[in-house]
Amino acid sequence: xxxxxxxxxxxxxxxxxxxxxxxxxxxxxxxxxxxxxxxxxxxxxxxxxxxxxxxxxxxxxxxxxxxxxxxxxxxxxxxxxxxxxxxxxxxxxxxxxxxxxxxxxxxxxxxxxxxxxxxxxxxxxxxxxxxxxxxxxxxxxxxxxxxxxxxxxxxxxxxxxxxxxxxxxxxxxxxxxxxxxxxxxxxxxxxxxxxxxxxxxxxxxxxxxxxxxxxxxxxxxxxxxxxxxxxxxxxxxxxxxxxxxxxxxxx
Amino acid sequence: xxxxxxxxxxxxxxxxxxxxxxxxxxxxxxxxxxxxxxxxxxxxxxxxxxxxxxxxxxxxxxxxxxxxxxxxxxxxxxxxxxxxxxxxxxxxxxxxxxxxxxxxxxxxxxxxxxxxxxxxxxxxxxxxxxxxxxxxxxxxxxxxxxxxxxxxxxxxxxxxxxxxxxxxxxxxxxxxxxxxxxxxxxxxxxxxxxxxxxxxxxxxxxxxxxxxxxxxxxxxxxxxxxxxxxxxxxxxxxxxxxxxxx
Numbered sequence: 015x016x017x018x019x020x021x022x023x024x025x026x027x028x029x030x031x032x033x034x035x036x037x038x039x040x041x042x043x044x045x046x047x048x049x050x051x052x053x054x055x056x057x058x059x060x061x062x063x064x065x066x067x068x069x070x071x072x073x074x075x076x077x078x079x080x081x082x083x084x085x086x087x088x089x090x091x092x093x094x095x096x097x098x099x100x101x102x103x104x105x106x107x108x109x110x111x112x113x114x115x116x117x118x119x120x121x122x123x124x125x126x127x128x129x130x131x132x133x134x135x136x137x138x139x140x141x142x143x144x145x146x147x148x149x150x151x152x153x154x155x156x157x158x159x160x161x162x163x164x165x166x167x168x169x170x171x172x173x174x175x176x177x178x179x180x181x182x183x184x185x186x187x188x189x190x191x192x193x194x195x196x197x198x199x200x201x202x203x204x205x206x207x208x209x210x211x212x213x214x215x216x217x218x219x220x221x222x223x224x225x226x227x228x229x230x231x232x233x234x235x236x237x238x239x240x241x242x243x244x245x246x247x248x249x250x251x252x253x254x255x256x257x258x259x260x261x262x263x264x265x
Numbered sequence: 266x267x268x269x270x271x272x273x274x275x276x277x278x279x280x281x282x283x284x285x286x287x288x289x290x291x292x293x294x295x296x297x298x299x300x301x302x303x304x305x306x307x308x309x310x311x312x313x314x315x316x317x318x319x320x321x322x323x324x325x326x327x328x329x330x331x332x333x334x335x336x337x338x339x340x341x342x343x344x345x346x347x348x349x350x351x352x353x354x355x356x357x358x359x360x361x362x363x364x365x366x367x368x369x370x371x372x373x374x375x376x377x378x379x380x381x382x383x384x385x386x387x388x389x390x391x392x393x394x395x396x397x398x399x400x401x402x403x404x405x406x407x408x409x410x411x412x413x414x415x416x417x418x419x420x421x422x423x424x425x426x427x428x429x430x431x432x433x434x435x436x437x438x439x440x441x442x443x444x445x446x447x448x449x450x451x452x453x454x455x456x457x458x459x460x461x462x463x464x465x466x467x468x469x470x471x472x473x474x475x476x477x478x479x480x481x482x483x484x485x486x487x488x489x490x491x492x493x494x495x496x497x498x499x500x501x502x503x504x505x506x507x508x509x510x511x
Contacts, residue, residue, distance in 0.1 A: 118288070
């Protein structure tokens with residue numbers, strides 16, 4: 015479980031996060047949704063430690079991550095897997111080397127065990143046989159899947175996905191959403207997905223947190239989000255014609 | 266004010282760079298790769314420039330000696346001194362700042378904007394140490410070899426052009442390159458080279474590491490890396506020469 019307690023973050027005079035208190039549950043896909051510039055990426059960066067919070071606490075299973083030194087954070091970081099918006103694969107390494115990278119640095123596995131683990135992760139994301147390809151030689155959807163394979167290589171307790179569907183076609187998006195959902199349940203991870211794609215939310219979201227102007231404006235599950243009367247949330251959820259049709263059908 | 270911000274940030278970055286590597290095996294592997302990228306792949310350009318510069322210095326010196334009172338071996342002496350004291354240890358690093366510095370800055374800058382550095386940080390890797398230390402160690406190791414090669418090739422080219430263009434007999438050139446030779450000057454040059462290698466890599470890595478934005482900013486970082494590296498090489502050259510040779 016990850017818990018944020020009254021987290022605040024400012025950049026100069028710009029107050030980006032206001033007293034954020036939120037719990038991301040274990041074994042669930044927790045979504046953070048909101049408009050561009052609402053503060054959801056800053057919140058995620060604060061949670062994973064890429065940005066320091068000004069005040070408040072970020073707790074990983076009760077451990078106060080935000081108060082730890084970089085050295086102490088290392089242990090928790092090795093329990094975190096992250097899928098980046100642009101995949102963030104290392105260009106100079108092959109698919110296999112990318113997935114093996116965290117294992118090489120932090121595990122005590124033998125070469126054979128590492129290869130087996132890499133093959134397991136690649137099979138899990140349906141990328142068996144792509145070991146020797148470079149990131150530039152595979153499609154965007156495949157890059158995302160390699161990103162997921164790398165993120166789960168160390169068997170993490172926490173998985174963060176930043177805009178996992180950006181730049182992907184709808185079918186590939188569903189593949190990625192399904193994969194995120196499956197591995198969350200399979201490995202009982204605490205998964206946090208940052209997105210503004212409502213299809214993803216409906217497809218994979220267990221718990222949804224709507225961020226607006228740096229605050230949590232709404233929390234609930236995907237059944238509740240479609241029936242909410244929160245005006246800001248409805249403006250966001252039903253911004254597209256497609257979602258308005260869905261809303262009419264629900265009615 | 267911004268200058269102090271840069272200086273502070275630079276030293277903070279260096280304090281993260283000079284830490285114990287996560288895995289020595291990976292560090293040595295990365296260092297060998299950097300030696301290849303920085304040094305071996307620069308052999309051609311260094312050799313070419315040294316040959317032509319040595320030959321040109323020889324011709325220039327010969328052309329400017331119009332007094333019969335000045336011995337011909339002065340040509341060999343001038344070629345040797347120029348190559349050892351300034352051309353090889355200073356001008357070659359300036360050229361390397363353009364070639365290697367821009368490459369390092371754009372490589373690290375691209376990793377920054379494509380979130381690869383964030384990925385390293387989230388995994389718990391000290392990204393500054395992992396990415397920059399092998400480059401610094403590799404450059405400090407290989408630069409002296411490049412510079413020794415540049416000195417040798419420059420002097421050889423001077424001798425060749427001197428003889429082939431009938432500017433002076435080989436024996437006079439040999440006398441010139443042996444005249445008042447002080448091995449300490451080679452040591453001074455190699456010391457300078459090591460300092461310049463550190464400046465080029467650390468400054469370029471700094472600009473790459475703190476790149477923000479997109480492709481345009483990577484280009485800007487790359488240009489800044491080259492400009493600041495060259496400026497600092499010139500300042501360091503003056504300081505080292507004043508401190509060591511006078």
